[in-house]
Amino acid sequence: xxxxxxVRDLCHMGGVVTATQNMASALVxxxxxxxxxxxxxxxxxxxxxxxRVEVRALTDLREHSHRYDGDDPLAHEFPIRYPYAANExxxxxxxxxxxxxxxxxxxxxxxxxxxxxPRITTMLAEAPGSFLRIAQEHSMPRIYAENVRKPLFxxxxxxxxxxxxxxxxxxxxSKVVPHVRDRISVLPNCVPDPGGxxxxxxxxxxxxAGVLKKHKNFHGLxxxxxxxxxxxxxxxxxxxxxxxxxxxxxxxxxxxxxYNHVQLMGPAFPVxxxxxxxxxxxxxxxxxxxxxxxxxxxxxxxxxxxxxxxxGPRNILTPGTDGILVPNxxxxxxxxxxxxxxxxxxxxxxxxxxAVRGAERFSEEASAERFGAILEHAALRRRLPGTADAEVxxxxxxxxxxxxxxxxxxxxxxxxxxxxxxxxxEPVRLPVxxxxxxxxxxxxxxxxxxxxxxxxxxxxxxRLSVEHVDVTRLVSRRDTRATPGGGGLxxxxxxxxxxxxxxxxxxxxxxxxxxxxxxxxxxxxxxEAEFWGERTLGAAAVLEGVNRADAExxxxxxxxxxxxxxxxxxxxxxxxxxxxxxxxxxIWDFRLRTGDGGAARLAMLVTDVLEPYRVFKYPRPxxxxxxxxxxxxxxxxxxxxxxxxxxxxxxxxxxxxxYFTVTAQFAVKTVTV
Numbered sequence: 001x002x003x004x005x006x007v008r009d010l011c012h013m014g015g016v017v018t019a020t021q022n023m024a025s026a027l028v029x030x031x032x033x034x035x036x037x038x039x040x041x042x043x044x045x046x047x048x049x050x051x052r053v054e055v056r057a058l059t060d061l062r063e064h065s066h067r068y069d070g071d072d073p074l075a076h077e078f079p080i081r082y083p084y085a086a087n088e089x090x091x092x093x094x095x096x097x098x099x100x101x102x103x104x105x106x107x108x109x110x111x112x113x114x115x116x117x118p119r120i121t122t123m124l125a126e127a128p129g130s131f132l133r134i135a136q137e138h139s140m141p142r143i144y145a146e147n148v149r150k151p152l153f154x155x156x157x158x159x160x161x162x163x164x165x166x167x168x169x170x171x172x173x174s175k176v177v178p179h180v181r182d183r184i185s186v187l188p189n190c191v192p193d194p195g196g197x198x199x200x201x202x203x204x205x206x207x208x209a210g211v212l213k214k215h216k217n218f219h220g221l222x223x224x225x226x227x228x229x230x231x232x233x234x235x236x237x238x239x240x241x242x243x244x245x246x247x248x249x250x251x252x253x254x255x256x257x258x259y260n261h262v263q264l265m266g267p268a269f270p271v272x273x274x275x276x277x278x279x280x281x282x283x284x285x286x287x288x289x290x291x292x293x294x295x296x297x298x299x300x301x302x303x304x305x306x307x308x309x310x311x312g313p314r315n316i317l318t319p320g321t322d323g324i325l326v327p328n329x330x331x332x333x334x335x336x337x338x339x340x341x342x343x344x345x346x347x348x349x350x351x352x353x354x355a356v357r358g359a360e361r362f363s364e365e366a367s368a369e370r371f372g373a374i375l376e377h378a379a380l381r382r383r384l385p386g387t388a389d390a391e392v393x394x395x396x397x398x399x400x401x402x403x404x405x406x407x408x409x410x411x412x413x414x415x416x417x418x419x420x421x422x423x424x425x426e427p428v429r430l431p432v433x434x435x436x437x438x439x440x441x442x443x444x445x446x447x448x449x450x451x452x453x454x455x456x457x458x459x460x461x462x463r464l465s466v467e468h469v470d471v472t473r474l475v476s477r478r479d480t481r482a483t484p485g486g487g488g489l490x491x492x493x494x495x496x497x498x499x500x501x502x503x504x505x506x507x508x509x510x511x512x513x514x515x516x517x518x519x520x521x522x523x524x525x526x527x528e529a530e531f532w533g534e535r536t537l538g539a540a541a542v543l544e545g546v547n548r549a550d551a552e553x554x555x556x557x558x559x560x561x562x563x564x565x566x567x568x569x570x571x572x573x574x575x576x577x578x579x580x581x582x583x584x585x586x587i588w589d590f591r592l593r594t595g596d597g598g599a600a601r602l603a604m605l606v607t608d609v610l611e612p613y614r615v616f617k618y619p620r621p622x623x624x625x626x627x628x629x630x631x632x633x634x635x636x637x638x639x640x641x642x643x644x645x646x647x648x649x650x651x652x653x654x655x656x657x658x659y660f661t662v663t664a665q666f667a668v669k670t671v672t673v
Contacts, residue, residue, distance in 0.1 A: 001375070002032040004110040005136075006101075006120045008093060009037045010045040010055070013267060015189075015292050016138045018047050020116045022190040025050035026364035027371060036104060038097040038120070040065075046269055048194075058100040072096050081126075083119045083151055093119070105129060112375055118144060118152045125155035132378050134161045136187065139289045140169055140310075142176055156180040157499075160378040163187035165290040166311035178421070179499055182453060182461045183381065185374045188315070190367035191295040191359065194272040198301035198356070199279060201349045204235045206338060207278035207302070209271050209293050210285065212243030212264075217307065217329075219245075221284040222252050222262055224335035229261050232342050237262045238278065240271050275300040279348065280341050286329060288312045298322065298359040303351035305337045316362075322355040381460035384414075388452070388502055390494035391470040396441035398492045398504060402432065402454065403467055413457035418504065421449040429455070442490045445506035452502045466502035469494050471608035488512060489532040495610050505610065510534075511600035513592040515666050516567075518658055520619040524571040525658045525668060529602060531592065536565025538595025543570045543602070545588035545668065555580060555588060568592075572668065578623045578654045581670040588668045589661075602666040612660040622673060625654040 005020050024033045025048075033053050040057035049055070059075060060067040069075050074096035078084060082098045084091065101120070105113075105127035112132040115121040121135040141152060141164075156162055156177055162184045164170050174181035206225070210216045218239055225237045239249075239262070246264060253262045268274045271293070275281065281297035283306040291312035294304055298316075304323035306313040307330075317323035324340070326333035341348045360366070385402040393399055400416055416437035418428040425446050430437045432454065439445065455461040474493065489512035493505040511533040519526040531537050541561060547553035555576060560569045580586065590602040604612045657669040 001111045002034070002109065003027055003375075004108065004113045005033070005035045006113060006115045006117065006124065007035060007037050008117050008120070009039045009041065009057075010035065010047075011040065011042045013046045013269070015290075016116055017045065018292060019138055019189040020136075021045065021047050021049045021053075022192055022364070023367060023371060024053045025192065026190050026368040028052045029364075030368065030372070034110075038093050038101060048270075058104065059094065059097045069096060074099065081123055083122055083148055085145065085147060098123075102127075112378075118148050121159070122151045122155045125158040132160045132375065132382070133158065134163065134374075134378065135159055136163045137169075137173075138165065138189070140172075140287075142172055153177045156183075159183065160382055161185060161374055163374060165189065166315045168311035168315075169289065178451075179463065179501065182463055183378070185377070187370055187374060188362055188367070189290050189292045189295070190364060191292060191299065191362040192364045193299050193359070194270055194296070196273055196300070197276045199276050199352060201279050201301070201345070201352050203277060203279045204232075204342075205278045206235065206237045206280045206282055207240065207275055207297070208237070208282045208284065209240035209268075209274075209297075210283075212239075212241055212245040212249060214245060215285065215287045216243075216245075217284040217286045217331075218249055219252055220286075220329075220331040221282060221334065222249065222256065222258065224284075224331045224338065225262055226256050226258060227332070227335035228338050228342070229258065231339060233261070235261070235342060238265050238274070239263070240265045240268045240274060242267050272296050272300055275302055278302055280305060280338060282334070282338065283307065283313060284331075284334060285309050291316055295359050295362050298355035301352040301356050303341055303348055303355055305334060305341065307334065316358070318354070318358060322351050322358040377460050380456060380458055381462050384454055384456060384460060384462040385464075386462055387465045387467050388454075389468045389470070390466060390502060390504075392473045392492065392494065394473060396473075396491060398439040398441070398494050399436055400439065400452065400464075400494075400502070401436040402464075415455050415457075417453045417455045417461055418445060418450045419453065420446070421451055421503070424448070439492060439504065441492055445492065445504065445508075447508045448506060450504045450506060451497075452504060464502040465500045466494075466496045469496060469502075471495075474606065474608045486532070487534055489514070489605065491606050493608065493610060507605045509600065509605075511592075511594065511598055512605065513600045513602040514606050515602060515604045515660075518616070518618050518666070520621055520656070520658055522574070522621055522623075524573050525577075525618075525621075525656065526569065526571045527590075527602070527666065528567070528569050529592075530567045531565075531594075531600065533594070533598075533600065535594075535596070537561045537568060537592075538565075540595035541568070542593050543572075543590060544593050544599075545572070545590050548587040548589055548667075553580070556593075574621055574623050574656055577656050577668060577670055578625050581625060581654050581672070584672050586670045588670075590666050590668070603664045604660055604666070605664055611662070612664050613662055616660055618658045620655050620657045622653050622655045625652045625672075 010017050027033050028050050035055050037057045039059045041061050059069045075094045077095035078091045079095050079098035082093050110131045114134045114136050115124045116136050124133050170184050170186050275297045281302040281304050283294050288309050294316050307328045308325040309328045319325045324337040326337050387403040389401045391399050414432035416430045453461050453463045489509040491507045497503050513529050516528045541559050543557045545555035592600040609615050653673050655671045655673045
């Protein structure tokens with residue numbers, strides 16, 4: 001397989017560059033691998049790369065290079081499709097780089113193209129060609145800037161796979177972009193053993209490394225080390241790296257008189273060679289998508305003390321075995337954990353040996369195997385059917401028929417997968433036979449909204465888009481209407497969501513009162529409905545209106561029940577509703593109270609209309625309300641009241657508004673007008 005990684009460049013000391021080159025080196029043992037960079041500004045990368053990996057730069061900005069592109073006017077123009085921040089004064093990625101990236105998409109013979117940059121991902125999603133499209137996220141997409149996040153999440157819909165660094169990030173991203181959660185996989189960074197001497201745990205040096213920025217919490221580590229020095233003044237702390245916080249960090253070290261104990265070592269390459277000189281590694285970060293440097297330290301035999309920050313450390317360390325996790329942001333606990341390892345030589349040595357074994361989970365071999373499984377999964381997923389028709393059958397069952405999409409589409413061993421949109425119920429899996437699956441009306445889907453997908457026996461799953469939905473039988477109510485003693489309500493409504501995906505709304509009620517019609521005139525609001533339940537209605541059944549703001553206030557209205565014991569009619573007198581009106585607004589939610597004391601919500605659910613409140617609109621009669629006269633009479637001002645004569649206020653008027661709520665329940669609102 002030919003695999004191409006897309007990066008902005010390989011010319012800086014960043015985690016994305018390290019992770020990409022490590023993964024490329026791991027995969028090149030079994031695949032043809034190339035890294036394509038949008039720009040090149042220095043002669044070589046800071047990090048090692050297997051010589052078998054091809055590297056290509058689309059634009060060369062090195063002035064001494066015979067391929068120098070700086071003379072091209074497009075090299076200084078902003079791109080058109082590649083996203084950039086509004087406050088950028090000069091383009092980091094130019095129009096020339098964008099143009100050549102588009103040419104690459106049109107010409108490449110790659111089997112899979114992986115974007116390691118969220119901005120590049122938005123262009124990869126629109127690229128022509130039959131290659132697999134994969135986004136490899138090295139950070140936390142949910143915290144990206146809005147101008148990046150919005151087009152990126154839209155681009156995910158057109159990709160074959162999205163990889164993230166931790167299970168927590170997969171769960172969080174799945175909630176933000178639920179329409180692509182079936183293609184999100186966990187892929188930790190690849191961290192090969194760099195070789196070199198291991199720590200013997202004998203030095204009295206604590207080491208750490210990273211970009212010197214606020215969220216890395218090196219200030220907190222300096223504070224913690226002040227406590228360490230008070231009890232163990234012969235120990236030292238070395239901080240490797242550089243960044244915008246360096247000056248402030250140096251001042252803090254001086255202010256605490258720790259300049260003989262804490263040193264800012266600057267950037268080191270490779271930093272793992274420096275880790276071998278330490279005895280303990282500390283990761284003080286308050287936020288960390290993975291923590292590649294933590295695994296690098298483990299390869300050198302260092303036990304780790306780390307903040308339990310989102311998300312990486314808890315997925316890297318085995319607390320108590322190869323490291324210690326302390327509560328995120330608790331610098332005092334970090335100090336105590338360091339002291340604990342300082343004072344226990346045997347434990348420190350044993351945890352260092354365990355760290356080497358723990359780091360093997362992120363080796364080249366293990367990483368290549370994980371990545372290969374994701375590629376295979378993505379290729380199989382692409383072959384799954386992606387569209388379907390849905391039909392409500394006689395009796396209320398729903399048949400889902402997969403649409404044919406060519407001979408290469410997988411059709412054997414498929415299952416229809418129904419997933420609760422809110423994730424509160426276990427998925428329901430139904431067999432696909434001869435290209436179709438049946439969702440029984442009763443006893444299959446619980447109350448809620450369900451999204452539908454198709455899964456193969458080998459694991460991949462794909463959300464289904466819908467071509468045609470036939471709900472005619474819900475419109476005509478054939479075979480779904482209530483029958484005496486026929487049990488409660490079970491009704492399935494297949495529909496297309498705003499993204500064109502197939503969903504099913506399932507309504508399950510032991511007892512239910514289905515609204516058939518509503519009439520409003522100058523005397524009453526008249527409701528006709530039918531009862532769904534194990535028994536028929538008795539003579540003692542009534543309709544109750546419960547005040548939404550005060551459940552103790554209940555209006556009781558008699559019913560007229562048909563001979564079948566199912567259909568009933570109720571007139572809600574306007575005088576009753578107006579007399580109960582207080583203040584500016586009242587809302588009454590209506591339910592059926594059966595003769596045996598049970599209750600059933602009054603709603604419209606046996607219908608093809610997903611949101612009845614948008615469709616069914618009723619007259620709003622207005623009646624005078626003498627009881628509210630005093631409430632609306634204007635108050636007289638103390639001084640002007642004696643001078644001005646106020647006219648007698650007219651009687652307040654109350655408007656009665658029958659309607660359906662967003663959950664399709666029948667309600668009446670009364671409003672002072």
